[in-house]
Amino acid sequence: MAVSRRLFVTAATALAVTGPPALPASAAPADPRYRIPVSPDDTEADLVRKASQVRPTARQIAWQRLERTAFLHFGVNTFTGLEWGTGDEDPEVFQPVGLDTDQWARALRDGGFELAILTVKHHDGFVLYPSRYTDHSVRSSSWRDGRGDVLRSFADSMRRHGIKVGVYVSPADENQYLHGVYANGSARAEHVIPTPVPGDDRSPRRSYALPATDYGAHMLNQLYEVLTEYGPIDEVWFDGAQGRIPPDKVEKYDWDSWYTLVRSLAPDAAIAVSGPDVRWVGNEGGLAREDEWSVVPVQEKDYGRTDYALAYDAADMGSRDALVKAQPVADYLQWWPAECDVSIRDGWFYHADQQPKTVDELTDIYFRSVGRNSVLLLNIPPDTDGLLPAADVVRLREFRDRVDDELPQDLARGARTTTGPDRVTIDLGSEREVDRIRLAEDVRYGQQVESFVVEARVDGAWTEVTRAGTIGLSRILTLPAAVRAGQWRVRVTGARSVVRVAEFGLYRSRV
Known part of the structure; x- marks a missing residue:
């Protein structure tokens, strides 16, 4: 999916390595839509749009x-x-x-x-x-x-x-x-x-x-x-x-x-x-x-029990393909x-x-x-x-x-951070070795990232060091070998709606 120029949003608090501001578990959720009904008439675009609108509760x-x-x-x-x-x-x-x-x-x-x-x-x-x-x-x-x-x-x-x-x-x-x-x-x-x-x-x-x-x-x-x-x-x-x-x-x-x-x-x-x-x-x-x-498709059974719309051990629980596959039996898309x-x-x-x-x-x-x-x-x-x-x-x-x-000290803490239409770039100020990368979305606004790449500026050119699919509240990537660079960026290549990054951490393990 192409990423629109309005897709990537970061707030000052979201760019801090401490992540988004804490929510007390007893507070009312910012958006109570933790489950949204689906219909047999929904198109794939409808399902993706609804999935992008699902929000977790504060307790979740x-x-x-x-x-x-x-x-x-x-x-x-x-x-x-x-x-x-x-x-x-x-x-x-x-x-x-x-x-x-x-x-x-x-x-x-x-x-x-x-x-x-x-x-x-x-x-x-x-x-x-x-x-x-x-x-x-x-x-x-x-x-x-x-x-x-x-x-x-x-x-x-x-x-x-x-x-x-x-x-x-x-x-x-x-x-x-x-x-x-x-x-x-x-x-x-x-x-x-x-x-x-x-x-x-x-x-x-x-x-x-x-x-x-x-x-x-x-x-x-x-x-x-x-x-x-x-x-x-x-x-x-x-x-x-x-x-x-x-x-x-x-x-x-x-x-x-x-x-x-x-x-x-x-x-x-x-x-x-x-x-x-x-x-x-x-x-x-x-x-x-x-x-x-x-965000996964669910059905409600047995006196209100939240149950899987797909098999509990399905290899894919929430991608676009999974949303479509579950549609015949799903009652809701839910934050679960x-x-x-x-x-x-x-x-x-x-x-x-x-x-x-x-x-x-x-x-x-x-x-x-x-x-x-x-x-x-x-x-x-x-x-x-x-x-x-x-x-x-x-x-x-x-x-x-x-x-x-x-995951010792985060090398990106306090580093200069800039954002573009589909990316967040971190300038460490000097070249540092990195072999662990930690990412998080601000899930108060849902889970949106479907695919992304992480790149480092090596010898004057942006070079891909790893790629993955989802992020959610916590995605930790390990590199097979340390990469030395002063500039790093995460670039979203597919998303359901506006992406808000809460954490982009860079680490050099002591292992």
């Missing part, structure tokens, strides 16, 4: 700027050695006698993480806080005389060390299936949330009448506990897993009611990855696509950025015979997730003592140091 921008987030899979599986529990575990097996969530928080802080998500409930249904709505919880273990509360300790420790708090509450629940609640075939009916139980001393400021199945109401009550009793929650993580049950016993999840409750009780929280704010990238290897779009989940070990839960990935492996994942317009979600499973393993703690710090060495 705040989430994506985190770049690296942590996952902590912890529960009865830690002690049984399973990855997917059965629901009939004896709660007595849960004995993390050395639990130290401050140790978790220190390791994550030192590793460069700003948000951590705890598996408050995995598929087995065991709950890491004393819920009123199930006996399959820490309350039924002799650990800490039945008064233990991992979620309380986790939330307090994370906030004490400046880390945001996320919760994973599994929709699947093997224990509730054994109790005849999950997938019992009940029809949706109105339930009052929170539902009072014997001895309930709560005086909720507000209750909610929401449609749900029997199990859907169980989830709503547990979400209410988590979101009202454990301080501000910054991310609520759902997957779409079904329990390991007969195929005729599928539980159709009450997504609309769950989303409504989360939005009311935690309005700043991103809902991922079976949620409207964040999507799963499509693999558990932590790898984004070469060109990862935040990718989260790349991967475990530091082979399993999601701790297994003593496994070792953490190498620094080289983690660094490669970083460049292929954060460097491709996505957020990295790295799982670090606590062990049976309730600690992050020493080898993993060391590896987290080594990983952070390696990223800092890959």
